[in-house]
Amino acid sequence: MSEKTIEEKVNVYKRLGFSEVDIWAIFKKWPFFLKFSKKKIILMFETLKKCGLVEEEVISVLKTRPQCIRASEQKILDSIETFLNLGFSRDEFKIMVKRYPQCTAYTAETVRKKFEVLVKKMNWPLEDVVLIPAVLGYSLEKRIVPRTNVIKALMSKGLIGSENPPISSVLVCTDQEFLKRYVMKHDKLVPKLMAIFIRARVS
Known part of the structure; x- marks a missing residue:
């Protein structure tokens, strides 16, 4: 990418609330962070807000797991629906995304299979999965x-x-x-x- 293109991408993230320190820390973790278009970056930011996250929480999630940006809006919305259909509340889904952003990347089938064992077979309460969503990984x-x-x-x-x-x-x-x-x-x-x-x- 040209310096101008990089600067434009950096400015998009700045307008969304990221500091320059945040941006370059994420870049070191995952350089593809600057690959996406302005439209895609803003769309992902807004999609994560649909999960119930406020601006600071979205920034925190993307700092932890910048790969979330490459997920489609539909995939994340489908993920919300999957968890809600299994009995999780929107607030619980929000907590899981904050603690373990990767949970939005799993297919409905994967989540359901693990849910069957953890909650149905083992009788662990939903709250346990909410507190430690990494078990879904x-x-x-x-x-x-x-x-x-x-x-x-x-x-x-x-x-x-x-x-x-x-x-x-x-x-x-x-x-x-x-x-x-x-x-x-x-x-x-x-x-x-x-x-x-x-x-x-x-x-």
Whole structure:
């Protein structure tokens, strides 16, 4: 791009409320940030406002995840509809976008499949997903299903009580930490629990 074109793009972001420091920090993170047309930049800014975000929050989201700019308006509007249809409120969707902007990039099918396991099968409340929306980014096959299967097996034997452990305790940790926390301490059941854990990962 010519210097003039770059300057024009920078000025668009400035008019939207970004500081020059913000703009160049984002550029270092993702240079394509300056590739988009003025129309596309403004459209994305307005689309994120439709998620319920105010100007400062949109700026914060784009500083965290500038790749959001390349998403189509329709994709984000479809994402809003997907979450609302699953029972999330607009305020909850707004919180998730602020905490984990990537959630707007997932297909309706991906979100629904993970919702079925996390909320329907495991009975974790919607609020847990809202507080830690990054769980929607975890692999269903490699992380979510193997771990939740182990937890279900432990609960069925009354080894961890009748209530689910926190979603953060189960999903937001390495495999080694999970196994230490929920498998290795149950001496006689270790082979069976490991079989459940591994079978789910390879099936």
